[in-house]
Amino acid sequence: MIAALIRSLFGNDRNILRDTVEVFRENAEAGANRAHDDRSAALEQFAAEFAQTERGGFDRAIDGINRLPRPLLAFATLALLISAMVDPFWFAKRMEGLLLVPEPLWWLLGVIVSFYFGARHQAKSQDFQRSLAEALARLPERTGAASTQPQQSAIEKSALPTAARRVAETENAALNAWRDSERHKGADRLQN
Known part of the structure; x- marks a missing residue:
């Protein structure tokens, strides 16, 4: 009789107890597998989005033209300074024209x-x-795919700014003293 009860609860590749608990609590292993699949799909999507396409001659020519304004602005400014030193009256006439804009x-x-x-x-x-x-x-590829330790993703690493991460990782006595003094000031303000 007990064997029949155990077979009915756990037999036939079923586990009624586990199935009942999973109604109220997620299966951690299945949840981890789903999260892994989601991350893998997101990374594949990013890889497809950022795939390097071959640039044509027109794109390279436009990129070359787009690189001209900054050097031209810098050289034009230097030319203005030189012209002001070489012929101040000519330069003054041009600057008077700019005043009329x-x-x-x-x-x-x-x-x-x-x-x-x-x-x-x-x-x-x-x-x-x-x-x-x-x-x-x-x-x-570079570090070897056979690593057994879980790697922290770049998104998780960049979640905190560098300074905040450093403060969170190390104990800072001066910062703790400042925080305590601020707490005491806040408590004093509440009492007054």
């Missing part, structure tokens, strides 16, 4: 230059992130 036109020029350099900064930032993702994707 209406203020809204200066604002428009500022917006155009800001958008140009902002877009360039964003493009360079995305290129940097793409190269960083490629390097991280190659990391298991």
